[in-house]
Amino acid sequence: MIERRPTLVDGHGDHRPLIELAxxxxxxxxxxxxxxxxxxxTQLTSYGDVLxxxxxxxxxxxIAAILETARARxxxxxxxxxxxxxxxxxxxxxxxxxALLDADPTLLNQGDREGATPLQRAIIGRARRVVRLLLxxxxxxxxxxxxxxxxxxxxxQAIDFAIWGGRSTVRPTGWRWLFLCVRxxxxxxxxxxxxxxxxxxxxxxxxxxxxxxxxxxxPIAAALGHLTRVAAMLDRDPARIREAxxxxxxxxxxxxxxxxxxxxRLLLxxxxxPTWPDAYGxxxxxxxxxxxxxxxxxxxxxxxxxxxxxxxxxxxxxxAVFAARTPExxxxxxxxxxxxxxxxxxxxxxxxDVMRRVKEDPDSAxxxxxxxxxxxxxxxxxxxxxxxxxxxxRCDASAGGCxxxxxxxxxxxxxxxxxxxxxSRLPDGDGVTLLHETCAHVAPRIRVExxxxxxxxxxxxxxxxxxxxxxxxxxxxxxxxxxxxxxxIARGVxxxxxxxxxxxxxxxxxxxxxxxxxxxxxxxxxxxx
Numbered sequence: 216m217i218e219r220r221p222t223l224v225d226g227h228g229d230h231r232p233l234i235e236l237a238x239x240x241x242x243x244x245x246x247x248x249x250x251x252x253x254x255x256x257t258q259l260t261s262y263g264d265v266l267x268x269x270x271x272x273x274x275x276x277x278i279a280a281i282l283e284t285a286r287a288r289x290x291x292x293x294x295x296x297x298x299x300x301x302x303x304x305x306x307x308x309x310x311x312x313x314a315l316l317d318a319d320p321t322l323l324n325q326g327d328r329e330g331a332t333p334l335q336r337a338i339i340g341r342a343r344r345v346v347r348l349l350l351x352x353x354x355x356x357x358x359x360x361x362x363x364x365x366x367x368x369x370x371x372q373a374i375d376f377a378i379w380g381g382r383s384t385v386r387p388t389g390w391r392w393l394f395l396c397v398r399x400x401x402x403x404x405x406x407x408x409x410x411x412x413x414x415x416x417x418x419x420x421x422x423x424x425x426x427x428x429x430x431x432x433x434p435i436a437a438a439l440g441h442l443t444r445v446a447a448m449l450d451r452d453p454a455r456i457r458e459a460x461x462x463x464x465x466x467x468x469x470x471x472x473x474x475x476x477x478x479x480r481l482l483l484x485x486x487x488x489p490t491w492p493d494a495y496g497x498x499x500x501x502x503x504x505x506x507x508x509x510x511x512x513x514x515x516x517x518x519x520x521x522x523x524x525x526x527x528x529x530x531x532x533x534x535a536v537f538a539a540r541t542p543e544x545x546x547x548x549x550x551x552x553x554x555x556x557x558x559x560x561x562x563x564x565x566x567x568d569v570m571r572r573v574k575e576d577p578d579s580a581x582x583x584x585x586x587x588x589x590x591x592x593x594x595x596x597x598x599x600x601x602x603x604x605x606x607x608x609r610c611d612a613s614a615g616g617c618x619x620x621x622x623x624x625x626x627x628x629x630x631x632x633x634x635x636x637x638x639s640r641l642p643d644g645d646g647v648t649l650l651h652e653t654c655a656h657v658a659p660r661i662r663v664e665x666x667x668x669x670x671x672x673x674x675x676x677x678x679x680x681x682x683x684x685x686x687x688x689x690x691x692x693x694x695x696x697x698x699x700x701x702x703x704i705a706r707g708v709x710x711x712x713x714x715x716x717x718x719x720x721x722x723x724x725x726x727x728x729x730x731x732x733x734x735x736x737x738x739x740x741x742x743x744x
Contacts, residue, residue, distance in 0.1 A: 224253050235269075332354065338420055356428060357373075359461060414473070456482065465493050519551050535553060537563070619652045645680060651690050659698070686708070686715075692725040710740055
């Protein structure tokens with residue numbers, strides 16, 4: 216299968232990467248095969264774990280050894296911990312960065328807690344002097360950022376941050392904030408006259424990185440508006456039309472996103488398909504989404520004429536209909552088969568349309584990430600919740616990755632549960648119940664209250680999930696939540712079950728993670744394994 220379809224190795228698309236599944240299930244032969252075929256041994260799992268840690272947690276020593284060897288050969292940055300050099304680099308403190316490197320040269324390519332190097336942090340902060348210093352010191356210009364927790368296949372290099380930017384974590388000082396504002400104003404004045412100037416994060420840093428050997432492929436050329444270079448690349452090798460950045464970014468969506476319509480039309484004429492899988496979970500392409508968001512009706516029309524899917528989603532950003540900047544573009548997309556489900560309409564504050572849709576088609580309430588109720592709860596729409604419940608709509612959609620949204624408002628959780636029959640449960644995803652979620656992703660001030668509400672509604676107190684084979688108590692132990700451990704024990708939760716995996720018990724997790732306080736709590740209740 217891999218010989219016929221090599222992209223299976225990395226798993227860009229709708230399925231979890233094969234290497235992740237092979238490690239999770241302890242398939243030594245499959246792990247070895249996939250690593251030899253080029254699978255990324257450093258990527259994060261769907262639950263934000265490092266593959267090596269997953270193997271060690273499950274005590275798969277042979278698999279861990281293979282991953283250790285592969286990681287040593289990888290150029291991908293490894294998440295470590297935030298260091299003063301990361302903050303100084305992003306803040307533009309060139310003197311501080313120089314002093315830190317003089318004292319410890321090994322900091323040059325050290326990843327922060329998400330894997331960003333000092334060079335990448337400096338680019339995010341538009342700190343040009345720091346960028347130059349780091350490059351002069353030999354910073355790895357091709358280091359691949361592994362992405363924030365829970366996102367796979369991000370793999371952003373320095374040039375990607377210089378073009379598309381990144382999440383800032385350092386607030387500029389007063390003088391630097393003013394300096395950046397003046398610089399941005401000057402850039403906009405210079406570009407005045409262009410109908411839609413491309414919002415490149417920092418063109419000067421882009422030029423510097425390219426001069427120092429940064430990657431310059433078809434998506435980069437398209438993002439920068441280099442029409443002649445794009446045409447020349449395709450003239451030499453037409454197959455490059457499908458070329459993508461390491462994170463999956465395609466040239467077509469890059470050109471559309473930065474308003475380079477001539478390049479976008481050229482790419483379409485040369486065979487680019489707007490429904491090819493693109494970056495950030497866009498399994499049906501993201502060019503149409505970008506054009507709709509920018510309000511470019513001419514480009515929306517061109518892409519639709521080439522078969523773009525108005526219902527194609529961009530991860531966490533809805534489909535093109537949702538993203539449409541104007542009512543006219545939204546109507547055009549709807550005329551081509553695009554639709555907004557109740558989940559989308561909640562975010563657009565179209566509450567009456569939500570009710571109209573669910574009454575016409577009750578199944579539409581299940582669309583979106585966990586269905587309409589996840590959006591209703593995270594937006595705190597109590598009146599809409601009452602209207603939905605009074606209309607007989609119940610929270611029974613597959614929760615997926617949005618489970619925790621149902622727990623953001625305890626009173627709304629109580630309202631949903633009050634409308635359900637005895638013993639009924641809110642939907643689980645991968646065996647993860649809401650009780651599991653309270654031991655992971657819920658704010659400390661409300662997690663015990665949410666757990667109590669859930670248990671009072673007859674929740675299964677010791678359900679095991681598919682990923683960690685662990686009970687909610689084991690999740691609390693793994694995540695170092697003494698308050699939840701204490702609460703669950705007080706409610707009679709057993710410290711282990713007869714058929715628990717030895718590595719998946721609450722005591723095993725607390726011991727492996729070094730949570731000594733929880734270890735003592737569990738042992739005091741009689742836990743032995």
